[in-house]
Amino acid sequence: MAKYTLKTQPTTKSIETYLSAIEDESRQADCRKIVEIMREESGCEPVMWGAIVGFGKYHYKYKTGHEGDFMRAGFSSRKTNISLYIMAGFDAYPDLMSKLGKFKTGKSCLYVKKLDDVDIDVLRRLIRESLDFMEKTYGPEESH
Template identity: 65%
Template sequence: MSTTQNKTQPTEASVQAHLDVIDDPVRREDCANLVELMREESGCEPVMWSNIIGFGTYHYRYDSGREGDFMRVGFANRKTALTIYIMSGFDAHPNLMNKLGKYKTGKSCLYVKQLEDIDVDVLRRLVRQSLDAMAEKYGPEQGTI
């Protein structure tokens, strides 16, 4: 079993204080809207994981023995884009991805300049399907860490 701890850990920092210092009013509103969308879909309250706003948790264990806890869904306000963490990835959602709008992806990261660039209803369905996939793989949400 690996004893290496993830760099990204939940903190006691205030989500609202994090949102309040976002200078750009459009970005601040986009982040507030993402908090509400993810709160509604996850049924969990937001928690700061370093500079990421996360919802829910799951415990993973790799074949290598490394294990830990991480958020089920979340997002971060980055300089060039909103980074939305869809932990199930995107391969299982081609129809939704085709309807989403203007974005880029990484392995589990969806990069969006602003919510206006995408269909938020499609994003909501993507978040919901990802949460459902996480529940199937890791079990239901067990509360917060």
């Protein structure tokens, strides 16, 4: 089987350069707060994965033989919202999701317009729960 290379790879791009380029001041402040939360919860320093600020890393291997590495948590400032990558998904957390506030979801993406729309403590708990799931599923983070 031909090895597939995931497009989103860690880079050496500066987190500060990425954050400083966010023109909307309140969005930039929200993203800086998310960096702080994800750094605290993951115990990892942020790394740019393309246009995503990622925290931690895990190795996955599918039954098909496809394998690779990806971030354990992350976020990206998009045109209309902030996308938070909650790798465990949301199905296991109905209580947290009901208390979170105003958001939309994709498979592993939580979309928020601004942090004021969500309960920060609940968001922090959701991130923590997802990171705990990732550790149980893929083992501990090898390098911070």
